[in-house]
Amino acid sequence: MTKTVNIEKLDRLVLWLIGAILVYSAVIFVAAYLSGVHMGTWVWDRHQNQFSWYSRPIFMIPAAYYAYRRKLYHVFGLMALLATSLFWFDAPTTVSPTVSAYLQWEERLFFTNTSKLPLVALTLSVIIFLFLLFYAFWQRNVWYGLVVINAGTILKIIVSIAFGQEAGMASIMPSLTSLLIINLFAWVLYKRRPKPSPPQ
Incomplete structure (x- = not known):
């Protein structure tokens, strides 16, 4: 009973923490808007900070955990x-040519392209990926969830390189780093799982 109460308290604390960070995101966004900067450029410049590229496991791992526990608000x-972590970090003073070239390619393909098809395809792909991922954990099928996130990440790398x-x-290093952390975390949990009792 005490363990259940402690978990519920932790769940509420996580929700409060999420809310506080979202308020912070709204504050810096509104402050940038009121300063008169071009918001698209402001977000794009800050997205060049690679902290926002490598921070994905910080969100994906607990989101999968809460999907497993069927806590929709947390997910x-x-x-x-x-989504808001794209603009949390200050724009870097220097950007590597590789990162700059990748972001310019993304901008041309998804935002300045006369055809909206790539942007629509990207949006649908993200929605389908997240639905399959969280549905797998919602159904308590951890292995299927791992297959989805591995396949989705590898497909993202293939599409990025192909186009x-x-x-x-x-995109290779941030994607593979995220995948390594997520799979390592899953492996640790698997090794720490309770062992089944031997038959009497």
Whole structure:
């Protein structure tokens, strides 16, 4: 009983923390808007900070955990944090040519392209990926969830390289790093799982 109460308290604390960070995100966003900067450029410049590229496991791992526990508010809250983390960090003073080329390729493909098809395809792909991922954990099928996140990440790398060519190479390291952390975390949990009792 005490363990259940402590978990519920932790769940509420996580929700409060998510809310506080979302408020912070809204404050810096509104402050930037009131300063008169071009918001698209402001977000894009800050997205060049690679902290926002490598921070994905911080959101995906607990979101999968809360999907497993069927806590919908936590899942949506963590995904909102993932989206707003694009502009949490200050724009870097220097940007590597590889990162700059990759972001320019993304901008041309998804935002300045006269065809909206790539942007629509990207949006649908992200929605389908997240639905399959969290549905797997919601159904308590951890192995299927791992297959989805591994396949989705590898597919993202393949698409980036196929269409972005040399510029798409910048997606490899952040994607594989995220995948390594997530799979390592899953492996640790698997090794720490309770062992079944031997038959009497």
